[in-house]
Amino acid sequence: xxxxxxxxxxxxxxxxxxxxxxxxxxxxxxxxxxxxxxxxxxxxxxxxxxxxxxxxxxxxxxxxxxxxxxxxxxxxxxxxxxxxxxxxxxxxxxxxxxxxxxxxxxxxxxxxxxxxxxxxxxxxxxxxxxxxxxxxxxxxxxxxxxxxxxxxxxxxxxxxxxxxxxxxxxxxxxxxxxxxxxxxxxxxxxxxxxxxxxxxxxxxxxxxxxxxxxxxxxxxxxxxxxxxxxxxxxxxxx
Numbered sequence: 607x608x609x610x611x612x613x614x615x616x617x618x619x620x621x622x623x624x625x626x627x628x629x630x631x632x633x634x635x636x637x638x639x640x641x642x643x644x645x646x647x648x649x650x651x652x653x654x655x656x657x658x659x660x661x662x663x664x665x666x667x668x669x670x671x672x673x674x675x676x677x678x679x680x681x682x683x684x685x686x687x688x689x690x691x692x693x694x695x696x697x698x699x700x701x702x703x704x705x706x707x708x709x710x711x712x713x714x715x716x717x718x719x720x721x722x723x724x725x726x727x728x729x730x731x732x733x734x735x736x737x738x739x740x741x742x743x744x745x746x747x748x749x750x751x752x753x754x755x756x757x758x759x760x761x762x763x764x765x766x767x768x769x770x771x772x773x774x775x776x777x778x779x780x781x782x783x784x785x786x787x788x789x790x791x792x793x794x795x796x797x798x799x800x801x802x803x804x805x806x807x808x809x810x811x812x813x814x815x816x817x818x819x820x821x822x823x824x825x826x827x828x829x830x831x832x833x834x835x836x837x838x839x840x841x842x843x844x
Contacts, residue, residue: 619828627820637670638811641702645709645720647677650789652747652781653708653720656800659791660706660745663804669811672698674723682725692726696736699727703818704741704811705769706804709756710781711748716756724763738768739818743807745776745800752779768822770814774799774806 642661644653661671679691687693699705707724709716727736742764746756757775764771778784778796791797814821 616829620825621823621828628817630816633816637668638808638815639701639703640664640669640671640706640807640811641698641704642671642673642706643708643720643723644673644676645707645717645723647719651710652778652785653710653717655785655789656745656747656776656778656781656791657706657708658789659797660708660743660800660804663801664706664808667804667808669808672701674698676719676723679722679726682722695723695726696728699736702740703815704743704807705737706743706745706807707760707764708745708747709760711746711753711756714753714755716746716759720760721763724767727767729767735768739814739822740769741807741811741814742767742769742771743775743803744771745778745803747778747781749782750780752777770810770818770821772803772806772810774803776800776803 640661642657644651644657646653657673661673664671674695679695680689685692687696707720709720729735729737744757744760744764746753746760754775754777757777761771761775776796776799778800784794784796785791791800
């Protein structure tokens with residue numbers, strides 16, 4: 607029965623948010639699982655080097671990491687879903703509890719290589735949404751002065767994929783000056799920011815992974831599901 611004050615509200619599917627839903631009694635004890643994606647296939651790819659540096663930090667913070675190699679991934683819709691690289695990426699997206707996306711800024715935007723990876727991750731696989739409720743950190747590298755175009759775009763994509771994008775981010779300017787010959791990041795304020803971002807990502811992942819399903823549970827989707835169920839159960843036999 608609809609509320610007198612809120613006649614449009616379906617009280618059968620409406621739920622008052624509760625602290626209990628955010629604090630489950632059963633907590634996961636395994637290492638946070640983080641998938642890292644990068645947006646360049648050059649031999650000396652600074653987005654890959656930054657990704658590898660981030661993965662080292664994450665492992666030192668107790669996380670388990672996987673880095674996806676985008677080489678060989680076809681263009682979106684350019685191959686069937688069972689293509690080996692597509693399947694590898696989607697399996698990793700299902701496995702992960704959080705992600706790091708790192709892209710060069712090219713022509714004022716994130717690269718097509720990074721975007722293609724995100725485009726291959728579906729919003730839903732059957733009843734499962736591979737990215738919904740998972741945490742996300744975004745970083746970018748630039749060849750010139752510091753910019754935020756790529757990270758801003760990735761934030762939009764993170765919201766579209768229903769991810770919990772952490773507040774902090776990293777933008778490394780003149781990336782060619784920030785890595786040594788061995789591909790390791792040099793000490794700098796840029797490096798310290800990367801540490802900050804990874805630390806924040808692990809904290810947010812630990813904080814939200816056990817209640818991720820509750821955080822993204824939506825009234826409109828519960829109502830839609832209830833309507834579909836009602837139609838299915840009440841339809842007459844043909």
